[in-house]
Amino acid sequence: MVSAFFIFSRIWQSGVKIKLMNGSVHVIDQYPAAWLRGLSRGEEIACEIRLRIVTGAIAPGEVLSENRIAGDYGSSRSPVRDAFKLLAGEGLIRPERMGAVVLGLGLQDVEELYDVRHLIERFVQLRVSRFETGALLKRLRHIVDKMELAVRHRDIAEFAWHDMSFHDAIVAEARHARMLHLWKSIRNVVMTVMLVTTEDVFARTDEAIEAVVNKHRLIIHALESKDGSRIEEVVRGYFADSLATLYRSIGRS
Template identity: 35%
Template sequence: MRIITKAIKDETVLTENQLAKEFQVSRSPIREALRTLTTENLVRPERMGVVVVGISEKDIEEIYDIRLMVESFVFERLLHKDNGKLVGELEKLIEMMKIAVKYKDIDEFSFLDLEFHETIIRSIDHRYISMLWSNIKPVMECLILLSMRYRLEENDKDFERVIANHELIMESIANKDTDLINQAFYKNFNDVQNKVEQLWSNEEMMKIARESIEFK
């Protein structure tokens, strides 16, 4: 998360020994974490450890391009399936999102938001689509969490609109309404992407995001 918020600057060198000392753990979990960060293209391996690559606005756009392709494909498949069980699961997740908002548990809300979309993706039982989603999911989790934390600082009433977007998605799936699916999907997609890009382009917003992580 600190790499994504740029609390750790690009081109910073990180070593296993340094991180193991900071987090007071053995080198083994650190080594595994660095491998994960490497596969997510957030760091690159060097002889002495890894160098932080970070994430750019272009990277964010490309991540959302993949998300757009994945979810568009999934919604098309849902038009030809029995979605009764899926709609029931989505309804429960939305109720849990409402509870998270009530108690201002933004981390839980962010988790449920992503779980909502992942539940839809899993429902078509497509192994390679799931693999694509898994590849972008870790960074997506961070981006969504950051945008939601900032949203709480900016206007906590905005979460009602986020929930309404998800209810529209659920309704469109239940009715297999192509026009409504497109409307609901792009409304939610553009809302989240715009918030992330707005956050990324404003240093004051990024400062708030970094402070929210330190507070946590």
Template identity: 30%
Template sequence: MGDQIAHRLRVEIIRGIIPPDTHLAEDHLAARFDVSRGPVRDALRQLETEGLAEDRRKRLYARAMDLRDVEELYTVREALESLAIRLAIENASAKDWDNVQRIVDSMAAAAEDDDGERFADADMAFHTSFYANSGNRRLLDAWRPYQRIFAILFELSDTSDIASATEDHQGFLDVVRTGDVEASVRRLRLHLTLAKGHVRDVLRGLAHT
């Protein structure tokens, strides 16, 4: 329940539905979600860890995501995902990569159906597969807190041309499957640079709505 509440609040804070500096009162949120204060407390702890809530004299307030946050998030993600790709190329089997290909195939199916939500889910699964295939459990655990935020950013910023985005992910996977580590990391950097640009545009748009 705490995870579900955290997701709802995370979406609303990032989208600006909950304005910056809003007091995130446990009793008010418990009444809103019709739960005890325990799950709300767990949710708020997650948001504080993620930088979407801040403590001011024992009271938590919503904190907007700004362009500096985007830079920091993508810098950390590039470091984590570059390592994940390096380890995955070293450790993953052909069967593991076949499973990633199936994810890309599901992206293509979502594109045919013009299903942006299903595409965003597959997009997240694609990137998480590098961490899963790295063979390093702690690296996967390190990605998990960021995964929750990026899942929302994916939904907000994924291009409307999901057919082209699917082709981009297919090309990305094709490079990774060659086993060329440096080319794969370069492809990741380009991929994240473009994605970061989309997120910046979305956040600027939200700030003016």
């Protein structure tokens, strides 16, 4: 299985260099340090490996040795085993004795990830619309302001972080334990994919970046309307556009 992003990636010894739509090459050589605050050592290692699997730096079929990974990250084997457990739960690796085999993240996997996100976000947005949403909408508008600030500073990681925070806020506001559990089960992979796709969007035109920000404004307006049909239409449009962006990125019509 070929990684969905490996199709447009080039791996150089200095790091993970992503070849973007405009032909430029940007480097994502490690998980953003700010995203690692408060995590256990095992979670940190999982984040780094996850990023390298998503970008294709670690290819499907590659064998990851506990001892080698521990040496790479200056860790004992215990945190590595914790990392492998997390990655196995996400379907990215298959544990084996003293290590694991990389399964990767193929195009079908990403499409299925988008399908699950669509189901979750449709449900939580319709549910939230039945509540008093004043405080939530204020928070979402503040997050969009931070996304725009990140655009001005050309800060890809900060933009992706706030993008994810926007969706986290809506899921949490739904106050639905099972849906929150499902969201958490895909969140780490979603966030890593979001980091990589944000890199691609920032390499395109200013209009492309503004379109992403506007998609979030449309969600706010739909929630404010409390109109179920409008919310469903906006959610459908959001994910149709997101998939179209993915397909353009990998050269698929």
